[in-house]
Every structure is written in C-alpha cells, then in structure tokens.
Amino acid sequence: MNHYVQVDHQAQKLGHLLGFLKELSGQRIIIFFATCASVDYHHLALKTLLESENNSKQVWKLHGKINQKKRTKIYQEFKSEDKQEGQLGFNNLLITTDLAARGIDIPDVDWII
Secondary structure (H helix, E strand, C coil): CCCCCCCCCHHHHHHHHHHHHHHCECCEEEEECCCHHHHHHHHHHHHHHHHCCCCCCEEEEECCCCCHHHHHHHHHHHHHCCCCCCCEECCEEEEECHHHHCCCCCCCCCEEC
C-alpha cells in the first residue's frame, strides 16, 4: 500500500515527517535521502528533536562516506534491534542514501520513506 502527503511549502517537510514518525508505534523505518550531506543533516535533526521528547528511540545513519567496517556494524545493529510493539513512537529509524537499496536484506521493515 502506498501513502503520500502533499506539503504546500518546502519549510513544512521536516515538521510533517516528524509528526508522522511520532504517530508510529513500535515500527522499523527506513528513510532515503539523495545525498550524504542530507543524511547527516536529517540524522542530527531528527535525533535531536526526538531525544528532546524523552523517547527511547534508535536513529542510525548510513551512507557511502562512512567506512565499510562502520557501515557493516550500523547495518547489523539496525537489522538485529528488536521491534517493541506498543511502544509510543517508532523504535528503529535508519536514515540512508540509496546505498541501502543495493542488495541488502532487512526483515520486518514497516515503512520506507
């Protein structure tokens, strides 16, 4: 099933994304961005905004400028982190470039954005 939200102004995108993420319960989510810089920015922004809510959420970032050993570790952590059904807000969030779309297998992903 596909969903979409029409955002009238560019400045509203982050707020809509944050609101959507806060509504999810015990979900595993992957968000794709076009550039490494965009991944870095959104990782920091979402991690900071979500931690300010005092929620125990995991937020990872993955892109081609991270060395292979660290990328493998991040991938394994995201893949193995348990989903916690019923917990308010999402449980696992991976922010990545299309690097993660190239042949990796992550089971039980609930949302791809």
